[in-house]
Amino acid sequence: MTPMTIRRASPADAAVLAPFAARCFEQAFGAQNDPEDLAAHLAKSFGVAQQTQELQHPDYVTLLALTAGDEPAGYAQLRRQPAPPCVTAARPAELRRFYVDGRWHGSGVAGQLMQATLAAAHQTLGAASLWLSVWTENPRAVAFYARHGFAIAGSADFWVGSDRQSDHIMVRSALVPLTA
Numbered sequence: 001m002t003p004m005t006i007r008r009a010s011p012a013d014a015a016v017l018a019p020f021a022a023r024c025f026e027q028a029f030g031a032q033n034d035p036e037d038l039a040a041h042l043a044k045s046f047g048v049a050q051q052t053q054e055l056q057h058p059d060y061v062t063l064l065a066l067t068a069g070d071e072p073a074g075y076a077q078l079r080r081q082p083a084p085p086c087v088t089a090a091r092p093a094e095l096r097r098f099y100v101d102g103r104w105h106g107s108g109v110a111g112q113l114m115q116a117t118l119a120a121a122h123q124t125l126g127a128a129s130l131w132l133s134v135w136t137e138n139p140r141a142v143a144f145y146a147r148h149g150f151a152i153a154g155s156a157d158f159w160v161g162s163d164r165q166s167d168h169i170m171v172r173s174a175l176v177p178l179t180a
């Protein structure tokens with residue numbers, strides 16, 4: 001297991017987070033998406049200005065996993081956001097983004113980041129459950145979330161540029177005890 005420092009990101013991290021988040025998205029989904037749709041999505045979601053806004057927003061909590069050399073290895077973003085109707089668990093927050101750089105996949109970093117994310121959802125946002133939306137064609141992520149106590153509760157559309165994709169809504173209905 002590679003030990004990481006995991007801490008809450010602040011607006012000062014936007015210049016590091018924006019290109020890292022774009023790179024993670026492209027790494028994960030670039031090959032399966034039309035280049036124009038991908039470029040439109042990256043520009044809309046991962047600019048420095050957009051990241052700064054999200055890092056300043058009181059309803060967002062972003063966690064960064066950093067290597068001993070202070071390089072980003074992964075990040076997670078929580079949001080206080082009304083849940084879709086299929087989520088019936090108490091006091092839900094959204095796990096909006098959860099990404100680990102490819103070079104750290106299978107290393108245990110994702111598990112460490114998930115534990116920190118569950119704790120932050122409970123302690124910082126006062127949530128009692130978490131929901132997320134994950135592409136149905138992302139079996140690695142679906143398996144990872146299932147191992148960490150999330151179950152499929154419904155489905156939703158997700159737009160990458162002009163391309164409509166089908167997502168699972170997954171829910172973890174208890175955050176405490178903080179074990180997977």
Ligand SMILES: CC(C)(COP(=O)(O)OP(=O)(O)OC[C@H]1O[C@@H](n2cnc3c(N)ncnc32)[C@H](O)[C@@H]1OP(=O)(O)O)[C@@H](O)C(=O)NCCC(=O)NCCS
Nearest residue numbers: 028098099100104105106107110133134139140141143144
């Ligand atoms: C999702 C993610 C955070 C998981 O981290 P990870 O380090 O890869 O996770 P792990 O290796 O601990 O676990 C992945 C699980 O998927 C399994 N797996 C690996 N490749 C797989 C595949 N092609 N199909 C199905 N399952 C697969 C692994 O065996 C493991 O399951 P197990 O623990 O039951 O054996 C990471 O892969 C990632 O950042 N992916 C890209 C971004 C992403 O998809 N984020 C989610 C957006 S909603």
